[in-house]
Amino acid sequence: MTMQDTATSTWTGKTVPRKEDDRLLKAQGEFGDDTPIAHLGHVVFVRSPYAHARILDIDVSAAESLPGYLGCLLPDEVDVLTDGFMELQPAPADAEVDKCLAAGGKVRFVGEPVVAVAGTSRQAARDVAATVVVDYEPLPHVVDARRAVEPEAPQVHDEIGSNVAWDGVYDWGDIDAALKSADHVIEVDELHFHRFSSTPLECSVVTVSYDAGIDTFNLIGGCAMPQITTLMMAAAMRHPAEKIRIVSKDFGGSFGVKIGMYVPATAVALLSRKLGRPMRWTETRTEHHWMGGHGNERWFHNVKMAVTSEGRVLGLSYDALDDVGAYTRYEPLGAVIWTQVANACYQLQHLKVHYRSIYTNKGPVHPNRGYSRLQHMWLVERMMDIAAHRLGFDPVQFRLQNYVQPEQYPYETVNGCVYDSGNLPLSLEKALDLIEYDDARRLQRESAGTGKRIGIGIGSTLDSGTNNFGQARLINQFLPFSGNTEGGLVRMGVDGSVYTVTGGVAFGQGHETTVAQVVADMLGLTPDEIITHRGSDSALSAQTGFSGSYASQFAVTGIGAILNATRKLVREIQLVAASILGATPEEIVLEGGHALVLGDPERALPFAAVAGIVHFSPADLPAEVADEVGLVGRAVYRAPFEIPDLERKRGNLTLTYASQIHACVLEIDEETGEVKILRYGMVDDCGTPINPMIIQGQVHGATVHGISAALFEHFAYDDDGQLLAANFYDYHAATALDLPSLRYDSVVSPSPFTPIGAKGMGEGGGAPLHAIAAAIQDAVGGDGGVVLESFNPPERILGLLNGGTESTVRVLR
Amino acid sequence: MKLSGTFTTQASPAQLARLSTEPRQLEQVTSLRDVAVDAHGHIRAIFTAATPLGAIPLTTTIATDRADESSSRVLVRGTRGQHRVDVTLEISYQPTATATQVSWHADVRLGGTGASVAQRVAHDIARNAIDGVLQQAAGQHLTLT
Amino acid sequence: MILPPLRYLRPGSVGDAVHWLTHIDGAIVLAGGQTLVNALKLDLVAPTALVDIHRLDELRSIAVSPDRTLTIGAATTYAALAASTDVRLTAPSVASMAAGLVDRQVRNRGTIGGNVCLNDPTNNFPPLLVALGARFTVLGPEGTRTIDADDFFVGTMTTALGNGELLVSIEIPPLPRGARLVHRHLQVGADSWAMARAVVRIDDDNGVVVASRVVVGAVLGSPQRLRLVERALVGLPTGGDLDGAAAEAFDRESIETVGDVHCSADYRRQMSKVQLRRALRDLAKGTPS
């Protein structure tokens, strides 16, 4: 399908102001905590202050006498009322028991919920929670994945027998031969990608009203993956999925992490049913930092890269320890998701990775913007950079030479993924123009001896979008998932107005606007005339199992479904108009709110008349038309995928690959290690744009988050397993004051595989983490240390200036 | 977090060694109230640390692990809402010509929200709190016996 | 916002405020609330009553006496300090400190009195006010007393304020002719915690340092005067190697720091020295106070 699929492209591809901004700017949005509910009770969780402890006793007796106390939910009740949440990993780690309150008489991370208490107000619930006495016997804990794999390490889940949640080897090509024969081999003992997350503006809020009359749970709250959430809750609570309804309204960000909502939502649901009244849990920032979902922390060991004397990178191998925290939840999908970008941006031929997902006594990881791919791409890009520096190749030329070239698309990676389109060399050229590369090199030379050092860095990344869920079978062959779909619904109301519902759940990406743009083009209306459903509602039949917003896919799946649904509505309008106007349906075109006969604009029927006839005067229509037409288009978009080859771990795992090439110039203070970003350029290529302004907004957001993660954001735990950045006091998310003005440019390489050539792009690939690490390296120069960490606060940079990491990086040949 | 302090008191080592097990003496310490002995023989009390932001009342359990005339080892656990503090306190008594020199070493572990938001100030607050309680308890002993 | 049950009191005068603070066990002052309200929200502390002084006009005045002593009411906000011509002319370091503090929201609410009474080791004002030789006027059940900066700050989150006492105003004497003062700090990002802070003041008479105050923040027991460094500077020509003398003396100072999520204790200490060096270089360059 191509652009011609829409009747016109008056709106698609244009910068159109966002439909949702009007209400949001006027504070007329309705976020999780805003929805008024009569008779509402409030839930507060009593949480573990220990990283690992046995629960000896829980005493809630003091609560009974407190004003406003409604009741509570204890782990023992949860044990009886629910089964453990579905686990994705195969044996032996499938023995993990994960419940909405601490399971098996133990707590496994600081912040894990132990008791849920309910009160008539948040204050009352909090006061009650403060009187609950939990007696713990602290147990030995493990917060470092490297230690967790040692034989005598404390066990996070006793029933598994080790802290390994998943263990597998990917081996594509023949890296051993390449390492043997290559002219150059670089070896690095250890690199580390740190823990951080997206800290959405709105923390999680879940309201559950249990309707006893129809035995149905009604949930309201920002839910990024409504049907999977329903499935998780339904299975755990032994309750039919169709008796769980999830409604999301305005939604202050997810970035992936809110996929974990089913855990607290289950506790709230159980309490609502137990106490016979609606219950709301409003997460605090500290709670969010403890268990709202961290990004994957990953250790890379024994990293080896093979390079030819002409500077061609043949491939690499490494061992990964992915620290998933105390529960797997969406993991160990991260163990395969990274392979969507196995090649990163490069023409690698060999890749071998021994990957293990490891339990530790830390907050569970959830998918987070760039999920699992950015860790791998950071490693590859870091190695490209280290190789260039160590082997004396120009970092720009080295990348250009190894990038997948424009004429190679569709490009098949080492593992059978298909990179759809792109132009990386042009993107890099534009990125370097944005930072005025030659001038930056001049600045760098001039900075010598001033106490400041200037570094220039490049970050090359991909944002793979539209998952093939069949890849889940690569981590567990028994998982019954494959392909990907999204749903959409477009209907015409009794007066001819048009209402659209997408299965995707917007949390700030402007879905209402982009949906309105493409639907407007197909129906010959303006985006203002398209009424877009706010948020999502599982009862509206717009969803499929995979519905939701995650994995950079809306522009493909969400828009694809809406286009298919609109096409059905268009066909119905054509049928009605044709029979009334005495034409064939094919002769009917839609324009300016009318259905008219092509070439004969006098013969036209306003949409209001079309709707009026169908809804109120069906006798005007031939029976076969009246029987067929309901003025509702409901359709699914199916991404064209096959089940991967499990034996060889090969297959196409994602449909689109947007690219982000970033370049930055930064300055390091030699005495303090402080970093100041002087120039920052970002070039995005996400295929055919639907709304360039929205794309730029997403690019800015992803960039700011990446810069912030590289320099400030760190979910550090101390040796006691305490999270030291438990809220914004110490988790510094960059503000405008920390940032330079960002320079943007774009390249447009339409995807040949998607409905309108667009690609998913919202996650961004984490390019700032790569660009900043490279720029720090460039500033530190040859006599200093090597950047081996994704997180570089001033103290670490000062350490690099003083050398130090040398011995762990070797050029073998 | 490792903390320590020393002070001298007129109380004898034998008197000092009994301190952490005698609710009556502890009751006299101004920062302790509702002192009682629980079913395990541990002392339970509300300990209130003073800060310019207001009092921090902690529900506290004091368990004497070991005590003799040269030293004692006391385990203290304080909780308050989502905050927790665990203290392992080693106290040694050294008689001098005129008095007893008390030195203490504490391993203080913060848990929950406090571990994060108090990370830069807990050191001094805890040191003052421990030193204050010990000095007062040692001093009170004299007025009582 | 969730607060524990407590009384909220708004006194009509400083006398009423002191009365309540004295007679209600567990009552504390609420000024800008930029720290206190956060602490309440996190359920860290449990005061029984908040005595809200932020609307007391008596505590919000800024006055300059004929000898150019600046008197600032304790409840004066950072924004008011930054905007005041009197402050800018008589104590420009106070005005610029206030203008650069955190962000607009905090500047519009936070008060200089709250800043010093809290005496968080990372706070901006305590070291500056020590360097300026400020005096603190306090009203308590026993009446009024005035405390020198050196005695007012006792240690981490501890001041000389006694039970029931309210900080009423801060007096900043004029710097002697030839005196210069520089503040330097290293923060997490542009508006978060200080990792190191140094304020250096040098009183210059005919090209010679006749007195100096060197104060560091973000250390245990902040603000800490570095007396050895101060002594090392006195008698040196102001254009001389202040830097070298200070560095040597700094290494002999006993400075205790703690590590946190942002940096190690060691780095903090090292950075105090860097900030001190930079402040001295600024002074040498004649950067205005």
Ligand SMILES: Cc1cc2nc3c(=O)[nH]c(=O)nc-3n(C[C@H](O)[C@H](O)[C@H](O)COP(=O)(O)OP(=O)(O)OC[C@H]3O[C@@H](n4cnc5c(N)ncnc54)[C@H](O)[C@@H]3O)c2cc1C
């Ligand atoms: C996001 C953020 C970042 C911040 N960053 C910084 C920073 O970088 N540097 C910095 O210096 N500060 C910083 N602060 C703290 C801010 O400056 C506070 O305003 C200040 O510490 C307290 O002032 P306040 O008026 O808000 O006092 P409150 O929070 O109302 O009170 C603080 C304490 O002082 C007591 N108190 C207040 N006034 C009096 C008085 N007149 N007499 C007796 N006791 C009194 C109160 O009882 C309370 O214990 C930050 C605050 C926030 C929210």
